[in-house]
Amino acid sequence: MIKAVIFDMDGLIIDSEPLWRKSEMEVFHSMGYHFTEEMCIQTMGMRINEVVKYWHDQFGWKSHSIKEVIDNIQDKLIENVKNHGKALEGVDTAIEYLNKRNILTAIASSSSFKIIAAVTEKLKLKDKFNIIHSAENEIEGKPHPAVFLTTSDKLGVKPEECIVLEDSKFGMQAGLHAGMKVIVIPEKGTQPDWMKNADYHYSSLSEINWKDHIS
Numbered sequence: 001m002i003k004a005v006i007f008d009m010d011g012l013i014i015d016s017e018p019l020w021r022k023s024e025m026e027v028f029h030s031m032g033y034h035f036t037e038e039m040c041i042q043t044m045g046m047r048i049n050e051v052v053k054y055w056h057d058q059f060g061w062k063s064h065s066i067k068e069v070i071d072n073i074q075d076k077l078i079e080n081v082k083n084h085g086k087a088l089e090g091v092d093t094a095i096e097y098l099n100k101r102n103i104l105t106a107i108a109s110s111s112s113f114k115i116i117a118a119v120t121e122k123l124k125l126k127d128k129f130n131i132i133h134s135a136e137n138e139i140e141g142k143p144h145p146a147v148f149l150t151t152s153d154k155l156g157v158k159p160e161e162c163i164v165l166e167d168s169k170f171g172m173q174a175g176l177h178a179g180m181k182v183i184v185i186p187e188k189g190t191q192p193d194w195m196k197n198a199d200y201h202y203s204s205l206s207e208i209n210w211k212d213h214i215s
Contacts, residue, residue, distance in 0.1 A: 002181070002214040003161040005098055006151055007129075009109035011167035012205075014119050015088050016081060017044065017187055023076035024051070027069060033059060045168030047110045047141035048073060078118045085122045090205030095128050097210055106131040108151040108164075110141050110171075131155055142170040145178035152178070163213060165205070169194045183208065 011017040021040040028035035043051040052069045064072075098105050106129055109116055113134045120126040131154045135147035152159050164175030164182045172194065175182035184198040185205060195201045202208055 001161060002103065002163055003157045004104035004106065004130075004152065004155045005094075005163045005165065005214075006106045006108045006148060006175075006180070008164070008166045008168070008171050009107050009116060009119060010111055011044075011088075011187055012165055012185060013088060013091050013107070013125070014081070014123060015086050015188075016077070016119065017167070019080040019084060020044075020077060023073050023080055026076055027072045028055070030072075031061060031063060031069075033061075045110060045142050045166075045170030047135055048112065049136075050141050074112060074115060077115060081115070081118050081122055085119060087123045087125075088205065090208070091123075091125075094205045094208065094210070095125070098214075099128070101210075101214065103214055104130045104155050104157065106133065106151050106155055108133050108135070108147045110135045110147070112136045142168070143173035143177065145174045148174055148178040148180060152180070166198075172198050181213070183213070 007013055010020060021037050024040050025035045043054055048070050052066050056066055095105060107116060111134060113136060116132055116134055120132065131151055133147060133151045133154060135141045138146040138150065140146055148164060149159060152162050159179040162180040164180045166172045166175055166182060166184055167186055172182050172184050182198045184195040184201040185203065186192055186195050
């Protein structure tokens with residue numbers, strides 16, 4: 001029996017993946033690197049510290065510390081969220097449906113708590129979830145299952161009693177590694193091959209018939 005639904009945030013609740021790419025490209029361009037959307041997609045779903053470390057290993061810059069680059073990208077992302085952030089289709093309806101049926105809801109995101117706070121404030125969702133959790137203090141980020149396992153523990157439910165909603169490959173893998181049912185909703189207009197490994201996949205939250213999954 002499903003007792004909880006755990007939402008990823010970036011690309012699932014808010015259309016922020018383009019904003020992340022914009023922020024990363026602007027910061028890396030300012031450092032003198034030709035940085036493309038395709039390069040951003042390689043690390044989609046990872047924690048920002050892991051993203052920056054990955055590219056530091058590739059580029060080996062010495063002009064900025066890793067922390068400075070992380071802070072610059074996060075600050076740019078928060079600015080872009082405040083100016084351009086929009087909820088994705090079906091978010092409010094899904095949360096309302098689950099809340100009315102006493103299904104616990106949570107956010108479990110690779111983003112830092114300050115970015116989660118900026119998003120939930122922008123979209124007026126701060127009080128709509130039972131638990132809001134970030135992977136920033138976990139031993140590892142997605143695809144490691146830690147963020148989802150901690151979230152289910154905080155909710156007081158077993159992993160097998162949870163559904164995870166994800167948009168990224170790393171997020172899907174984290175949910176599956178946690179022993180949870182995973183529904184993938186990939187970025188709009190895409191149909192990546194990896195999503196076939198999820199338990200279910202849809203093109204938007206509004207397509208989900210929740211009766212098929214929680215009853």
